[in-house]
Amino acid sequence: MNGRIRLNWGFLFFFLPVALWLLLLIVLPHAELLRLSFTSSRPGGFTLQNYMAFFSEPIYWLTFVRTAFYSVIVTFLVMVIALPVAFYITKVARVRAGGFLMVLILVPFWVSELIRVYGWIILLRESGVINRLFTSIGLFSRPIEMLYNDVTMIMGLVYTSMLFMVVPIVGVMDALDDSLIEAAYDLGASKTAIWRTIIIPHCMPGMVSGGIIVFMLVLGSYLTPNLMGGKNSLWFTEQIYNQIILYFNWNQGAAFGFLLLILSSLVIWAGLRVTGQKLSRVVQ
Amino acid sequence: MIRSLPNQPAYIAGYRLYIGLYFAFLFAPLLVTCVLAFNDSQFPALPWKGFTLEWFTGALPHRMGIFHDRVNLDSIWASVQVAFWVTLLSTAVGVCAAFLFEQEHFPLKGLLYFLMLAPLVIPGVILGISILLFANSLGLFVENRWGIDVGLLRPGFWLVVLGQFSFIATLVTLIVSARLRKFDRTLEEAAMNLGAGRLAAIWFITLRFLRPAIVGAAAVAFLMSFENFNTTLFLVGSETTLPINLYLQVRDGSTPVINAISFLLIVGTSTAAVANLYFSRRQV
Structure with a gap:
């Protein structure tokens, strides 16, 4: 009896802070x-107006769709660049x-993301x-503004999220038996065949976990865009x-936040579903 | 194809070129940021006007080096304080959570485990706004009910600490759990057979075993907190942390003093990262 009480006390000690x-x-x-x-901000009960505003104002849902679309592109690009590196x-x-x-890649x-983005700004701005280098060697006749466009933004997002793809892929690739x-090479398989039938299928779990993390980070990033x-x-x-800090319209901001949360959860769920993995395995 | 197979020289050369380009891409922004911290110019840009340490030590109004720059020094201090509390809190709670999920059995454990993982897949921005909105509603409620104004619930130092803690504790939990899983529980049982209580056994036996993981997790927690931007953005009060402060300066344009700060951070964090890797390798 005494032991039981002690055990419960230990359980509560761990349980309470976590709960x-x-x-x-x-x-x-x-x-x-x-x-x-x-x-709504005015007194009153349940309303759908925050979500209606999202669907009726093209600027809102277009931004949403664009953000989702670009996040997919970035995730794909990161994967394509990271595979050969790994x-x-x-x-x-x-x-x-x-x-x-590997150590060099981690460093x-x-x-901080901010400093990395700042580095790109100093490199790329007008x-x-x-x-400066290219005009001085005569490659450019005059400076070109390379910042503030979608291509640069995508490159920046690829740069800032690269690690989260490389590390999981290196993890699974390391476990692939040489x-x-x-054997495939000795039997005359081409490089493409080896990649398609051996390496990619073996690395799928790592690619999925990397993809999920990268997608979520890119979708929720603020600094780089x-x-x-x-x-x-x-x-x-x-x-x-803008809704929360500038316009102080917290209800609208809450609706937007919730939509973003739903999108990221849906994509993660779909990614796990398609590849038949569990969240607890992917995050580790 | 791989190192154990015969490879054409062109394949290896091409591959080396790709890896070289990748690392150039990885390090170019950091290198440029560091180099320009020593440029004797009002702007973080070329041309090179000679070497100077003024962006570190300068005390003139138009040449304010980091060591005399009150605003930036204050924000660094604020970040250190936030990171200290976040590290303390998240390490304590993360260790509790690791014990809870690895050693205890209770109803709804799966649900709680899922909730513990959730902060990893919730975008930081969403975490920030939901904690902001909840703290605000709670503050309003307390004030209307009991007429007490709780400063803790307004954007500011403690809300930033709580916001960062909410997801950093998950990282600590995962790192400590991984090590706890390798722990041989018969050691604990032996101590308890010899008359130690559960908590005494944990204190003298299990925590000793977990120490490397706990130290590593605390280091990660400190760094994650120090660099956090997305969650902090919504919770910060008048006392800005370093990333927020740097962001404002990068956005509005500034002198190379940002480069000087970046240089110190890059050197500091990479030294810490390499040391961390070195020590964690040795302990495996």
Whole structure:
């Protein structure tokens, strides 16, 4: 009996802080977000007007669709760039060199996103380093503004989210047995065949977890689109910021926030569903 | 194809070129930012006008180096304080959560585990606004009900700490859980057979075993908090943290003092990252 009581006390010791954390900072805030999105700032009950505004104002839903579409493109680009890099590190480079390159890949991502974006701004702007170099060697006749357009913004997003694809892919690729590739090669398989039938299927779990994390980060990013994108390339998080901080329209902002949350959850769910994986495995 | 197979020189050369370009892409912005911190010019741009340390040590009004720049120093101090509390809180709660999910069995454990993972897939912006809205509603409620104005619930220091804590605790939980899973529970049972209470056994045996993971998780927590932008953006009060403050300066244009700060952060974080990697390798 004494032991039982002690055990329960130990359980509560672990349970209470965790329960408080999840209840007060995760469950209730999101319940409140949902509630506010269905109310209006004037006194009154349930309303759909915040969601109606989203669908009736093209600027809102166009931004939403654009943000989703660009996030997919960025995720795809990151995957295409990261696969060969991971392959080189795990399979082509000498073992020690691979370990060193892996450390080298990790380092830039410990530096804050803001500083990385700032680096690109100094490089790319009209008075930036690249323009100065290229005009001085005569490659450009006059400086070109390379910032503030969609292409640069996408490049910036690819840059800032790259690591979250490389690391999981390196993880799964490392576990791929070299002898499978050797056997396929000895039997005369072409490079494309080896990639298509051995490497890609084996790396699928890593690609999916990387894809989910990258997509979510890009969808929810604020800094990169804000600082590198142009006046016409508004990101949906900027719409949320405008509603909440600039217009002080918290109900509208709550509705936008909830829509973004639904979109990201849906994509994650679909990604897991298509590949038959579990969330708890993917995040680890 | 891979290192153990014969490869055409062109394949290897092409691959090396690709990897070289990738690393140039990875490091170019950081390198340029660092170099321009030492340029004797009013703008973070070329041409190179000679080496100077003034952006670190300068004290003139038009040449305010970082060591004399009150606004930036204040924001660094604010970030350090926030990161300290976030690290403390999230490490304590994260360790509790690791024990709860690895060692306890209780009803609805799966649901709670899912909730614990949720902050990883909720975009930081959404986490920020939902906590902001909830704190505001709660503050209003308390004020109407009991007439007490709770400063804690308005945007400011503690709300930033709580907002960052809400998702950083998940990271700590995952890191500590991974190590706890490797722990041999018979050690704990042996201690309890010898008369130790459960908490004493955990304190003297299990926590000793977990120490490397806890230290590593605390380091990650500190860095994540120090660099956080998305969640902080919505919760920050008059006391801005470094990323927010830097963002305002980058957006509105500034002197190379930002480069000087970036240089210090890049050198600091990469040293910490390499040290962290080195120590965690040794302990495996």
